[in-house]
Structures are given as structure tokens and as C-alpha cells.
Amino acid sequence: MARFRNKKKVFVKPVSKKQQATVDHVTGDKIPRSFVFSRYRLPGPLKQLQADLRKLMLPYTALKLKENRRNKLKDFLNVAGPMGVTHFLMLSKTPTAPYLRVARTPQGPTLTFKIQEYSLATDVVRSQLRPRCPQDLFKNAPLIVLSGFGTGEQHLKLTTILFQNIFPSIDVNTVKLSSCQRIVLLNYNKDTKLIDFRHYSIRLQPVGVSRRLRRFVQNHQVPDLRNLQDVSDFVTKAGYGSESEADDEAATVTLASDLGRVNRASTKSAVKLQEIGPRMTLQLMKIEEGLCSGGVIFDEFGNGDGKKTKDNHEDMENDEDEHDEEDEENDEEDGDDIEED
């Protein structure tokens, strides 16, 4: 059996035949791509979180990345090169807490976050009365909003840069508003030193139009006029007085171009955000120079440069294990175990 397995391993699957453009044809910027995968085995809920993160990173990610228990970091790295993958998101689990590592390939740096709390997309959807998921929600990359990172500390600046570059940049002069459907928010809390990670969908609504009319225009359904004396009532009656959507002046925008049937460039539109999940509360633990290796730039506990404290020792151990195994299997071609659909 062992021989068979070895033979199977030698077969190298041709990686992604249709080469996607690695460069945005309008702005000329390099499109960042990402892999979301796990290190070692994950329990059920974390697997779900991984799937959610992959969905969040769409469209420039491998949604159905298949990983093997025996895949080493090096395998992913081997595949990442030809496919133009620039970022790795790695989930792992220790008895104390799950961890998320965000790394830039191939050189690093690597940020290690401890996931204090998390909620899955399904949890978020379940908590909502009317969950919303338009068809083309995941066809475009999300916007990213980073707030509270400007405390001047170096590690926060690095975090900002890393997260800004994880999604393709937007050129204000050419961007289409219809492609801005999602937003990822990272909010740094100075006092608790925690980062709130949220994922919202963006919805635009015309301001100053009654709900009835909006529904009518959106749905194209014949309205129920039984209770009305005149057709004009339908337009003039405000409906229920409980319209809590007190239009915030701060949340209204004037659009550059028409967006759908309802939102015209001439009228004002209100921006509504609805959470789609996942939700995470992250704590930055440490920053390493290399890809899951190298000198420690920042450490939550030690705060020293290149100094290894006891807390990050377990992670280092893991990495060392990895290296040992890699050395043993160096002669084997491991890259074929990763497939992308």
C-alpha cells in the first residue's frame, strides 16, 4: 500500500489552467489573492469559521481549497507562487483558544491573532429577523474600513498596511458603486487592545420615499388597494407611523451614477448596513518577520524585539516540528496534495 501511496503522490496536478489576471486591467495594481486554511485539525465550529472566512475573502480566494492533514506550510507556499497568492490566513486551535494567523507570502510578515470570541455567519443570520443575501453579494471584493489604528504604534501601523493590502485597492475615479456590496470593518479598541472584526453588506435606499412606494418599485407586485378609497391614498398615506428609520443625515449619500432601479443619481440615498458575519474579536499576540518564522517584531507579553517569551513558545514548537517533518519529506513532491477548484 505504501508504494501505491507514494506513486500517487508523485503525480503533479496541473495547477489552475485558466490563468486569472493577476493585475487589475483598469488600475494596474496587483490583485491580492489569498488562501484560507487550517493548521492541524480543527473542530466543527472552527471549520465553519474557516468556510465563512473563505467566503468573506471572495472572489480572489480558493473557496474550495482542499487540504490534507499531511500538508505542510511549504506545500501551500509552493502552490502560492505560481497562482499569485499573496496572503495566507491560517486558523489553528490550542486548548486555550483558537488562533488566526495572517501572513504575507512568501516572505512574511506574519501576524498572530488570538480569537477571543467568534460568531459564525450562520449564527449571525439566525439572530436576524430578515437576513439578506443578494445574489451577487460575493462577486466583488469587500471594502475595508480600519478605525482606531492610528495610535502611532509600529505594530498597529503594520497591521493596517497588511489588512489594507489584503483586498484589491479601489480607484475612486473608476470604481463602480454597484461593485461595493460588502464592507469589512476592523475596529481597534485602545483600552482593551482588542480588534473587532465585522462583515457587513451595504444596501442603499432612496431617502424620503415611503416604504410602500419603495416596495412597489422594488417588487413589481400589484399592491393591495382594498382598504383604500382612492388610488391617491396609496401614494399619500404614510403607512405605519413606526418607521424607525429616522434618516440620518450622516448616513445619506449622493450617488455618482444610478444604482439599480430605485437609487437614482439625482436623489439622495441612505446607506444601510446589515451584518453578514462572521464576527470575531481578535487580540494581536505577536508579529514575526518571516512566514510563521523569523525574528519576533512584536510580542503582546514580552514586547521585546526578537525576544522569545514563554507564551509564544508553543507556537514556535509547532513550527519547529513542521520543519523537522519537512526535512524528512524533502525529497517528496508535496505540492500535489493541494487542489483548487
Place this chain on the structure above:
Amino acid sequence: MAEETHMAEAAREPRKRKIGKKKGSKAKKKAKMLQSAESIRAMKPKKIDKKMQKLYRKRARDYNSEDESEQDNATPLGNNEDELIGGSSSGEEAEKGGDHSERNVDNGFSDDEEHGEILPGIMRFTEGSNAFRLAFRSIIKKTVPEDVLGPVLSGQKKLVAEKLAEEENERKVKGEAKKEKQLVIEKGHVKPANYLDSHEKFLIGVATKGVVKLFNAVNKAQNAQKGLNPSKFKDAKVIKKRRKEAFFSELGKTSSRGASASAKAHTSKGPVDGEGPAWAPLQDNYMLTNSKLKDWDKMPDTVVGDDIGRVSEDSSDDD
């Protein structure tokens, strides 16, 4: 005891009677002769329908044949009853006596007739069923203490109880272990509340602010170049000029302006790109514009244009 011996005799009788009906009647008569005056009253049973008599006899025979010995059949009924009831008290016996009288009334037989070998089969049959009935009734009437083990006598023994307790314990331990494992697995997993608390509202507010800023910036930028076709040389020139102006004006008011991270970062980036030709591959720095993260800490000094947006946005968001 005298009655019981009679009964034993009666038990033997059916064999003789089997031969014929008439003989049976004769035997009956003989028995009658032997009996004392009390048996005179035994004339009544004769009135029972013959067919019914036959049936009764047959039933009695069937009933008796199941037992090992005929002799024991008649007498031990009482004993069997006792066994069935399982250590029944004397009170139950008294009850039995009461039942006897009841049955006598029903059938129209007297006690003496029963022992007087007149239709002994019938007697036994009726008595047998009666005993069973009694036993069953006593069981039904019995009040059982509320217990996990129920009325099973053997279950009352300590062994079973211990076993059950052990099982319960095991289950408990297993359940706890499972729970702990589940806890470890679910560590950090939080189900969100189905309402928006103040923190969530604040976060949504922050995100909304960012979106609004981006949209406004987009609106501003795209309104400026409305009606101009970037592929035309003349228009492209105008666009370039406008962008340059916008860029320098942005530079001038970086400290005062607040914008979302992405919006700002990209607004500042846009104009920088806009300096070159409109189509990306024609630019000088095409494909070279990826930020060098290796020297991230030297960035503020070297790449001014790229970084101003980020720095300003960070500082502004804190306000």
C-alpha cells in the same frame, strides 16, 4: 381433614364414570348412599342440563390432566393458591372463605355437595379458576411501595440496586466528560444576541461613516470627469489636470479631513496613478507599484504620497 379425603376419593371417581353415562349416574347414587343425610339435598344438581354437565366434565378432565397426579389435584388447590399469592397472609385466606360462599350462591351448590363427590370435576374446575382469580385479585390489590425497581421481588435485592447505581454513575461521568470536550471545542464560540447592543451599533456607525465617505469621494471624483472621455487625448489632458489639482488640494488639507481607511488610502493613491497615461500598462511604474512590506517601518520617510492618506485616516478616525 375428612373433607379432604372425600375429595381425594372424588378425584378417582371420574375414571370410573368415563365408561358410560349411566354408570356415572349409578356411581353418583352410590356415593349418595354413602353420604349422610346432608347429601339428600344433592338432588338439585341433577337438574343441570345434561349437555352442560358433559361439557363441565370434559373441562374438568382437561383441567386435571395437566397436573402430574390426580390424587394431588383435588387437595393441593388450596396450597397452590397459597403459592401463587406468594406468602399470602391469613387475611387473604379469610377472603377466600368469603369467596367460597359467594360462589356457592352463584352455582346453587352447597359446601357439602362440593365435597360429596357430586360432579367433582366441576367443583375442581370452578375452584381452580376461583383460586386463580383470588390470586390475581390479591396481586392487583397489593399496594406496592413506590420504587424504581417496581414490584419485582428479586429486584429488591441489593445487587441489582447497586448495579443500577453504578450504571447511573458511569453515565454521569461519561456525560460530564462529553460536556467538557464540547466546551473545549466550542471555546470562544458566541451566539450573537438577536438585537443590536450599543457596541454593535457603534461599530455599524463606524462602518457606515466609512462607506459614506468613500461614496462621497467617488461622487466627487466621478462628477468632475463627467462628460469627458478618457480615451480622447484632449479630454484625458483635462482629466489629468483636474486630478492633479484634486491631489494637491488633498495634500493641503490632510490634517483636517477625516475619511475612512480604505476610502482615503485609495483616494490618495488614485491621483498618484493618474499622473501617468490612463491605461495602466502604459505607466512607467506598471506592476512595480506593489508596496514593499519588507521596509514597512521606513515607509513614512520614503513613500510620502502613498502614506499620507493612511496616516491621516488613522489619526482622523480617532477623533
